[in-house]
Amino acid sequence: MLVILPFQVMNFLIDPDIRKAIAPPGEFYHDEATYKTILEAAFRKSWQWVGHQDSIPEAPSAFPLILLEGSLNEPVVFTRDKQDHIRAFSNVCTHRGNTICRRPGAARNLVCSYHRRTFDLGGKMIAAPGFPLTDTFPSASDHMFEWKMKILGPHIFISANPNFDFETVLSEIQKRISFLPMHDFRFDPSRSSRYTVKANWVLYCDNYLEGLHIASVHGKSIAPTQDPEGYEIHLMPHSSLQIGISKPGGISLDIPANSPDAGKNVAAYYFWIFPNMMFNFYPWGLSINVVKPQGIGLTYIDYFTYVWKPELLSPALTYNLRDVEMEDGEIVEMVQAGTGSRQYQGGKYAPEAEKAVHHFHRHLAELLPA
Numbered sequence: 552m553l554v555i556l557p558f559q560v561m562n563f564l565i566d567p568d569i570r571k572a573i574a575p576p577g578e579f580y581h582d583e584a585t586y587k588t589i590l591e592a593a594f595r596k597s598w599q600w601v602g603h604q605d606s607i608p609e610a611p612s613a614f615p616l617i618l619l620e621g622s623l624n625e626p627v628v629f630t631r632d633k634q635d636h637i638r639a640f641s642n643v644c645t646h647r648g649n650t651i652c653r654r655p656g657a658a659r660n661l662v663c664s665y666h667r668r669t670f671d672l673g674g675k676m677i678a679a680p681g682f683p684l685t686d687t688f689p690s691a692s693d694h695m696f697e698w699k700m701k702i703l704g705p706h707i708f709i710s711a712n713p714n715f716d717f718e719t720v721l722s723e724i725q726k727r728i729s730f731l732p733m734h735d736f737r738f739d740p741s742r743s744s745r746y747t748v749k750a751n752w753v754l755y756c757d758n759y760l761e762g763l764h765i766a767s768v769h770g771k772s773i774a775p776t777q778d779p780e781g782y783e784i785h786l787m788p789h790s791s792l793q794i795g796i797s798k799p800g801g802i803s804l805d806i807p808a809n810s811p812d813a814g815k816n817v818a819a820y821y822f823w824i825f826p827n828m829m830f831n832f833y834p835w836g837l838s839i840n841v842v843k844p845q846g847i848g849l850t851y852i853d854y855f856t857y858v859w860k861p862e863l864l865s866p867a868l869t870y871n872l873r874d875v876e877m878e879d880g881e882i883v884e885m886v887q888a889g890t891g892s893r894q895y896q897g898g899k900y901a902p903e904a905e906k907a908v909h910h911f912h913r914h915l916a917e918l919l920p921a
Contacts, residue, residue, distance in 0.1 A: 565916065569909045574897040577890035580751040586847040589753070592918035593826040594623050596714040600828050600841060601627070601639070603738060603857075604705045610635050611672055613658040615642050615650075618709075621845040627698065627709070628652040628661065630672040639709045640674045641696040651695075661695075670695050704733030714918075715789050720824055723787045727820055728832055730807045735859060736836050742856035742872075748880045750887035752827065752844035753915075755852065758883050759821075759829055759840070760911055762793055763904040768882050772874045776801050777818050784907050789914065791907040793821040802834045802863055823907065825914050835863035838872060848887060852876065 566572040579585060599618060607614045610631040618625040628642035628651065644651050649665040652658070660677065661670040669678035674695035682688055698709040701717045703724065708717060748755055758764065762782045765773050773795070781796030797803040797818035804817045820832040827842035836859035843851040854876060858864065889895060900909050 565909075565912055567913065569900050569902050569906055572900050572909060574900060574908070575912065576897040577892060577895040579897075580754055580887065580890045581847065583847055586751065586844075589915060589918075590622055590844055593915060594619065594844075596710065596712050597826055598701065598708045598710045598713055598717045598720075598824070599623075600839065601629075601707050601709055604637060604702075604707060605738070607631050607637055608655055608657065611659055612656060613652045613661060613672070614655040615652040619843055621843055621851065625711070626650055629707075630658070630661070630674075632672040637700070637707070638673065639698040639700055639707075641698070641711075643696075644668055645676065645693050645695065646679070704736075706733070719788055720790045723790060723792070724822055724830070726811060727792070730805075730810070731832065732859070733837070733857075736857035737859075739856045739858045742858070744854055744873075746852040746854060746876050746880055748850045748852060748883055749848055750850060750883045751847060752842050752850040754883050754886055754890070755842055755850055755879070756823070756827065756911060757908050758879055758886070760791065760793075760823055760907040761901075761905045762795075763901055764882065768878050769875060772871065772878060781815075784903070786907065786910045789825045791823050791910055793823075793907065795819040795821065804832070804834050823911075825911070833863075835860045852880075 565575065601616065601618065607629050608631065611633050612631050614629040614631075616627055616629075618627050626642035627639055629637060629639050631637050642651050643649070644663040644665060646663065646666055646668050649663050651661050651663050651670070653664075658672065660672070663669070667678070667680050668676065671677050674697050676689050676693045676695075679689065679693070696711070698711050699713060701708045701721060703721055710717070762779070762784070765777070765782075766779060776798060777795045778798050783792075783794040783796070785792040785794070794812065794815070795818040797816040799816075801816070801818060803815075804820075806812050806815060806817055818833070820830075822830040822832075824830070827844075829840035829842075831838045831840070837857040839855040839857075841853045841855075843853060845851055854872075856872075900906070
């Protein structure tokens with residue numbers, strides 16, 4: 552539940568009443584200290600999508616990665632044991648901090664290359680040369696730190712020290728998409744890529760969280776397929792949902808009768824999860840955007856595509872999502888430039904169309920010091 556307190560960084564406020572609120576001034580998106588403060592506050596205790604279960608090699612195995620390289624920079628290793636259980640651990644030796652696992656593949660144990668400290672695939676230290684005389688050894692701190700993990704279909708999320716219950720987020724998503732066979736969605740590398748946006752990561756999220764720009768920015772891509780009058784925005788704790796409604800004759804999801812959206816021609820579900828994840832469900836499948844801050848004016852958007860019904864990806868039936876990404880990137884970079892003006896002091900929110908943006912800013916406010 553959000554704490555209803557004013558948003559305060561560098562002596563400016565955002566009113567919790569959207570009808571009165573003013574969005575952050577340009578300095579918010581361009582001040583280095585503010586960028587670092589928000590990055591730490593928003594990401595350190597967040598949940599993060601790390602991929603599909605199929606990306607982890609067959610058991611027994613280990614798979615290392617750097618979580619949010621360029622911002623969090625956390626070394627993580629996934630293990631899949633003989634019982635096919637997947638777990639995530641800090642990929643750092645508990646002796647002197649060396650990186651343990653350096654490449655994916657088959658593994659019976661995890662052995663540190665520095666002093667040969669050895670861990671099993673459950674993170675338990677099972678050998679430590681040089682420690683026969685150490686008191687209270689081994690203790691809990693000598694075993695690998697385990698990350699918390701949650702699953703949505705085949706998709707894995709982890710957090711080291713979450714500040715909210717992720718089940719509340721997953722349950723809201725499941726209310727809408729439980730009828731979709733997510734395990735049948737297949738990753739399509741040809742439709743997956745990384746986009747570079749020369750702008751603050753918050754601005755990219757701001758843009759995603761409102762549909763007001765669709766007619767002007769996506770006039771040749773999304774706008775011809777969706778009905779602007781039917782567009783919906785729903786706010787949930789730590790997440791939000793935008794629902795695009797198909798125009799007559801357009802393709803839409805086959806919504807079951809027990810769904811809260813029964814009877815609607817849903818063209819897309821756009822789920823945002825705080826602080827940086829977008830899950831977009833279409834009649835043809837799923838696209839995932841992971842926003843990765845790289846600096847005050849540089850952001851990577853890692854874009855992953857999972858196809859369910861490839862026949863619906865025909866250009867005649869749907870818009871090109873690459874075009875949408877390029878359109879969004881271009882406009883966000885223009886806003887980055889514009890907010891750099893000393894004269895820009897923040898505009899009012901459109902109460903209906905931008906309530907998810909305001910919601911996002913309130914989440915940031917909750918994490919920042921008073």
